[in-house]
Amino acid sequence: MELTQKAILVGVNFNQQQDFAYSMEELANLAAACEVEVVARLTQNLNRVNPSHYIGTGKIQDVLALIEQYEANVVIFNDELSPSQIRNLEADLECKVIDRTILILDIFAERAKTKEAQLQVEVAQLQYMLPRLIGLRESLGRQSGGVGTTNRGLGETKLELDRRKIEERISALNKELETLVAQRQTQRWQRKKKGIPVVSLVGYTNAGKSTIMNAMVSLSNPSADHKRVFEKDMLFATLDTSIRNISLPDNKSFLLTDTVGFVSKLPHHLVKAFRSTLEEAAEANLLIHVVDYSNPHYEQLIQITKDTLKEIGIEDVPTIYAYNKADLMEIEIPRAEADRVYLSARNSVGIQELIGLIRDHIFDNYIQCQMLIPYDQGSLISYFNENAHVLATDYEPNGTKLTLECKTVDLDKYQKYVIQQ
Incomplete structure (x- = not known):
């Protein structure tokens, strides 16, 4: 597919954020995941958000110059913009303006494969759109008649119809999701009844959770190629929760679940929509926090994952750390110590050691x-x-x-x- 969209990335570093440079790098990766070509970047240091335009109004001219110089047709902002900010920016820049949130939602929409993930993404997208309808069709005029009056329909605008359609759609999707959530809870209850321990993989996107799952599946059953999950070196390769039974030589077994990866500034609509999927991790006996040890910002990414888990109420589950991609660092692997193991999932080095740590934690019953x-x-x-x-x-x-x-x-x-x- 040809790259047809050329983007200018714009970010504001509020009060000297330490992770600002990395979050701009990540924004470029998110844009690439949406098949968007990044042609230029512009950043600004501010103490607080400019409520009308997000960036200082003087910077608007700089963005316009970049749009003209690179023939860009979209400007992507590194934070979630308010409806009025998008409206003002589009009016001044005369081009499409999107924010980090919609970029992530687009990637999720592209990657979602199962019915549940597709419903969850659509709910998040619609909830994002709802407040942004206001002012998009100013030419349609104002609505006359208040709530409950007989002439309500006479002055009703296309905007209000859209709003009602969106709200009805969100309600219908949530009903469908409730059914799937109930099924998932029944399955969890049945697993708990059987006394099979559950181990859940969590971590930043593209840390290697699916690769670890596949390495464990292969070790448990070398002929089970059909049970391998999709893995690829890209952001949000996995959105759909996978569950695999890992059998050990001494007839012990556990269920391994793979969850959606996290990212900095993960949209709250998305966290809320995927809450039921992430609850797999909340009810696990053990979490494996997968870390891309080769990423120079890995400590920061560990903290983002911890903060996201805390946001969805996952705080007290025992955790072990799998420092993946350690073969790219100058250390000897495999290495296991206390609650961590250094490994290379792609090369299946350190998987036995990881299973050893899991075994120590979950088979005390x-x-x-x-x-x-x-x-x-x-x-x-x-x-x-x-x-x-x-x-x-x-x-x-x-x-x-x-x-x-x-x-x-x-x-x-x-x-x-x-x-x-």
Whole structure:
């Protein structure tokens, strides 16, 4: 696809923000993800936002000069603009003006594949548009008649019709989402009932969460190519929550979930719309915070992820850190220590060490015991061979004696067969 849009990026550094340079770099990456060619950048230091134009009015002339010089047809601002700011800027610049929020929403709309993700993105887009309808069609005139009056329809403008259509659409989409959320909650409840631990991958976009998931799937089942998830070196490659069962050699298993990646200034409409998907992480037994260790700003990105998790109410879930892409740094890998592991998911180096850390955190509900299973309960022997770690099997006059490690739920369920604990 040819690049037809040429953009000027505009950013304001309010009160000397430390991460300003990186957020402008990221804005360029977001534009590239939307097939937009960045031809120039303009920045300004300010203490506060200019309420009418976001940038100082003197800078408008500089932007106009850049538009003319590079034949640009869109100006992209690094923060969310108010409806009046967009209106004033478009009037003065005589070209399309968009902000960081709409850029991210466009990428999400492009990448969403499942029904749930598509509904979530559409809700976020419509909620963003709603306040921005005002003033877009000034020529349509003002509405006459107040709420509840009989002549309301006579003075109703196209703008109000659009507003009502959008509100109705948001309401319909939310109803559809509620059904999907209820299904997801039922599935979570069933998993919890079975006592299968859930591990959730979280982190900044493009840190390598999907690559880690695929490396674990391959290690767990080398022939399970069909269970691999989409991975690509680009922003927001994954929007749809994937869940995979990771089986370990000692018959222990856990569910691994992959969540949408985060980004600085993630639009609040989007966080709200994706809340139900992100709740997978809220109910996990363990989080794996995936970090792109090769990114010079990785500490900043860790903090953004932590802040976003806090915003959606995820604060007290035990967390281990996977410092991915460590092969690009001058350190020896794999390396595991306390709650972190340095690895290269693409090269499958350090995945065993990561699984070792996961194992230490989530399998504390396994208990070693001995059971004497009557010979007429052969199916139970098969069950434990598949769902527990059988350490020894002895045949005695009254039945089969198993020395095993099993889940506490199974221990409680089959307590009558336990002879030693």
